[in-house]
Amino acid sequence: MDHGASTIAPDVTQCGQRMWPVFLASCLVFAAVMGLGLAVARLIWAIRDYRRSKPRYKLVADGRSPGPNKLREQASCMSTVKFIVGEFMSASTFSGKAVAFLEFGLGMTVLFIYYARVSRYTSATVESCVIWSERLDLQIEFVCNIILLCIFILRFIGAMDTLEFLISLDAIVTYFTIPPSFVTVILSRDWIGLRCLRACHLLSIPRYVFYSRLIRKATLLRLMHICTIVATVILVAAGIFHLLDLTGDDWVDNVTGKQEKTYWEWVYMSVVTLSTVGYGDISPKSTLGQVFCVMFIIGALALFASSIPEIHGIISNLQKFTKPYRPARGTQHIIVSGNITIETMRSLVNDLSRPDRRQRKLDIVFVNPEEPDIEMKSFLKEVQTYVRYVEGSLLHAACLQNTKVHEAEAYLHLANRRSDDPEKDDSTTLLTVASVKSANPYLRCVVQILQSSTKSQFSSIPGFLMKRGDAVICFKSWNWR
Structure with missing residues (x-):
């Protein structure tokens, strides 16, 4: 870019009058051509479908079936192309994700070239005479815009609703950033233009972060x-x-x-x-x-x-x-993990908050890897005086420390009664109980099991717990003694 700085004419009048209306008109013409092309294509396909439908209706009126060959002729070649391109550009496929990351990288490249330019120059670059063959930054931008234009055309072909695609934000960014790059090559002029619209690619960062599973x-x-x-x-x-x-x-x-x-x-x-x-x-x-x-x-x-x-x-x-759970002085707490849902929370809290069981200060600490939903948050506000919710897993040492396992009165693991993978839940339960026991060997552990279970999904847990003097209960409500 430094090499190309010497080719900028400091006074735009040396090249004649300003040509920014031509650059702006190229953007509008490109958008108009895309819209007009869509309208003409839809008209042609409508006429073709109408003409093809007439012989079929005539055959049916004569009482004869059109036959399988006639029905196959009704399939559109454009529909097949749209399906293939749509599958290729779909975000659920590897190719679609690769194209999305490529598009983001090229857009960021064009944006950084724009920032490098506007950070160094002021009025001399709003419109200037250039020698395109000597401007490395313009050449890189031109190549990026060609690839971005090809991606735009592919997305246009594979779009479910082409009209909605043409008025989308991505299309508007394309209209006002790509055509001026071609005019620059033709007129040997450069206009600062609306390259700033490439900053709209930043809106895709959360989607790409989700794709990469960061x-x-x-x-x-x-x-x-x-x-x-x-x-x-x-x-x-x-x-x-x-x-x-x-x-x-x-x-x-x-x-x-x-x-x-x-x-x-x-x-x-x-x-x-x-x-x-x-x-x-x-x-x-x-x-x-x-x-x-x-x-x-x-x-x-x-x-x-x-x-x-x-x-x-x-x-x-x-x-x-x-944040870590901090019990008040003189308050004991129990830790609950496993199948934490709004139903299990309500059932357990209602069972332990009865007047005959609230004679001593006892907090309930729910531990779950997922963030509570809106209904859970509303319920936690109602019982916030003695119920806490800690986001994490008891398989991690940090969560064991945050929940104060070494000070807990007991630990309760709620079994998932509608589990699709009982063996996985069985293993998770064993590992969780072992992790809690390693942090506090004297902690009483209780595992809740469905009474009417016909599966042997928790067959190994009773023996595992009984060796340590813990309890396994087999009824829906947990009777705290």
Whole structure:
């Protein structure tokens, strides 16, 4: 990129008048051609289907069956192509995931080239004369855009609803980023354009993280999704402010409303506006910039008002269910794990909270690898004085320490009565009880087993527990003595 910096003409007037309307028109023409092509294709297929349906209806009217060969002719070649491309681009296949990661990498490459440019230059790069063969950054961007265009066409062919695809966010990003790259080669000019829209690829990060199985927790993915939305809005808005105010009111003879601010200064302005602080030290001067600022403020207020409380709620819940259990002085606690559902929680809490069994201070600590759902959270708020929920697994030493196993009064493991894999649950139960026993050999362990079970899914547990003087109960409710 440094090598190509010397080829930029510092004064755009050396190349003649500004050509940004041509770049912008190429984006709109590309979008119009895609829409017109879809309309023409649908019209052609409709006419073809109508003409093919007439002989079949005539045969049926004559009382003769069209036969299997006639029915096979009704299958569309385009439908077959759409099915094949759709399977290839599907996110459930390896090829689809590979294409998705490739698309994300190429989009980030184009975005980083844009950031490298706007971080170094100001008004000289809003539109400039270039020698394309000597600009390595433009060549890399051109190759990336060709591949991205091919991926866009494949997604268009394999889309279930092509009209909905053409008005999607990914399609809009393609319209305003790829055609100017081809115009640059033809006119030997470069326009800073709307390359900032490539920041919309950040919205796909949670999906790619889920594909790679780095994070599978729904709350963390939701938190990442909200953060990427906020970051995308800031980066895209800063790019639009940067473009409009560097261009100024170009339709006036003496261009007014123009100010030379770097892209990152506009990022600062977008953050200040989004946070509703509004220092006012940087503000748009161009007419279009001010109009866009009004729309941005309205959208920013709505985004800020909805995002911040949700982010706060997710972070607070993460800390609430992962922090260690701290019993009050003089309070004993029992640990419960296994099949933790809202039904088992209610049954156990109601059984232990009866007046005749609340003569001493006793906390119930539920341990489960999954985060509680909305119904569980509502129930935990009702009984928060003596019920705790710790997210984790007793197979891990950190969770054993967080639940204070060495201070617990007893441990209860709830069996899954509707288990699809009894042998796996049997092994998990044995390992969990062994882990708890290793942390506290004197802890009383109880395993709840379904009384009417006809399967020998827990056949090895009674002997395993009885050797340690523990109990195995075979009825639905647990009688605490």
